[in-house]
Amino acid sequence: MAAFQRLGLLSACRTRHNTKLxxxxxxxxxxxxxxxxxxGVKLGLVEAYxxxxxxVHPALAVEMDAVCDRIRRSxxxxxxAQLQSVRDVRAMFRAWGVDPSRYRPSAEALLRRVVxxxxxxxxxxxxxxxxxxxxxxxxxxxxxxxxxxxxxxxxRLGTAGESYVGIGKQTWHLAGRPVLADSRGPFxxxxxxxxxxxxxxxxxxxxxxxxxxLHASEALLQHAVEQYASRLERFASxxxxxxxxxxx
Numbered sequence: 001m002a003a004f005q006r007l008g009l010l011s012a013c014r015t016r017h018n019t020k021l022x023x024x025x026x027x028x029x030x031x032x033x034x035x036x037x038x039x040g041v042k043l044g045l046v047e048a049y050x051x052x053x054x055x056v057h058p059a060l061a062v063e064m065d066a067v068c069d070r071i072r073r074s075x076x077x078x079x080x081a082q083l084q085s086v087r088d089v090r091a092m093f094r095a096w097g098v099d100p101s102r103y104r105p106s107a108e109a110l111l112r113r114v115v116x117x118x119x120x121x122x123x124x125x126x127x128x129x130x131x132x133x134x135x136x137x138x139x140x141x142x143x144x145x146x147x148x149x150x151x152x153x154x155x156r157l158g159t160a161g162e163s164y165v166g167i168g169k170q171t172w173h174l175a176g177r178p179v180l181a182d183s184r185g186p187f188x189x190x191x192x193x194x195x196x197x198x199x200x201x202x203x204x205x206x207x208x209x210x211x212x213x214l215h216a217s218e219a220l221l222q223h224a225v226e227q228y229a230s231r232l233e234r235f236a237s238x239x240x241x242x243x244x245x246x247x248x
Contacts, residue, residue: 032149032207036248037156038178040095042218043246044210044225047146048238053201057125060235064122064132068114071135080111085138088213093190096157096178103191106141107134126199126206129231137224139212140190142180144197146205150183155209162186164194180209206232214248221245 034043080086086108090100100108110120110131120131130143158174164186166172172192179186187197190211199206208228212221222245229241 033152034209034246035152035154035156036246037154038096039248040092040214041155042212042214042216042221042248043155044208044212044221044228045242045244045246046208046210046225046228046232047206047242048208048229048232048236048240049146049205050237050239051126051204051206051232052237053199053203054125054236056122057128057235060125060128060132060231061122064120064128067132067136068119071111071114072117075111075115077112077115080108080115083111083138085216086111088216089139089211092211092213097176098178098191105190107138110135111138124199124201125235126203126232129228129235130208132231133210133224133228136227137210137212137220139210139216139224141211142188142190142193142209143199144180144188144193144207144209145199145203146207147203148197149187149207153180153182155180158186164196166192167195167198168192169195218245218247 032045032047034045036043086105089105089107093100093103093105114120114135120128120135122128127143130141134141156179158177158179160175162174162179162185163171164174170192174186174189177191178189180188187194188209210221210224210228225243225245229238229243232238232241
């Protein structure tokens with residue numbers, strides 16, 4: 001296991017599995033530097049390589065159905081709003097100047113959909129793993145095609161004039177909003193991600209960012225990134241994954 005320190009931010013960045021890559025190739029992968037410039041958040045990072053994007057994965061569908069059924073049976077829509085993770089994320093949004101009633105956090109929106117009996121959207125195996133982890137943790141998660149990123153990456157507030165086209169084709173104006181940005185500009189946020197870095201059938205490597213409230217359990221966040229990486233290995237044939245918890 002290789003351990004790395006990045007600007008004092010990465011608590012542990014390590015390769016979980018390296019079943020197809022030789023050691024030299026694996027070492028060249030490296031973990032991306034992520035600088036947190038917004039208070040009140042810690043990040044979980046998962047990088048995965050040589051993933052295979054598929055529209056349907058039967059075993060993943062079974063696991064999604066089981067998790068959704070458990071959540072639906074144990075919660076009502078009203079109870080979703082009272083979940084500690086949901087309340088914490090809403091407080092985090094407010095601290096960033098984002099109204100969570102106007103811009104509902106993605107995990108909360110997915111949880112509401114599940115308890116209403118609508119289940120999770122089925123997009124592709126890679127995106128479905130993201131949504132599954134999001135409803136289990138209650139935290140927003142961003143998913144990006146690593147090949148379309150231009151490090152270094154920072155999590156910061158958007159500046160005047162910054163915008164991007166979201167995955168739903170809506171133009172998002174980003175001034176004053178929390179964004180992930182690389183050397184080419186903003187590409188994602190806990191609210192909506194851009195088309196530039198979206199997952200497609202051609203995607204072969206992915207970067208995932210879990211946005212957890214600052215006082216969330218570090219052990220719980222570590223478990224989330226480990227489970228996320230495991231699912232990418234099981235359901236998307238990822239041959240190497242790297243995980244980290246990034247502290248401010």
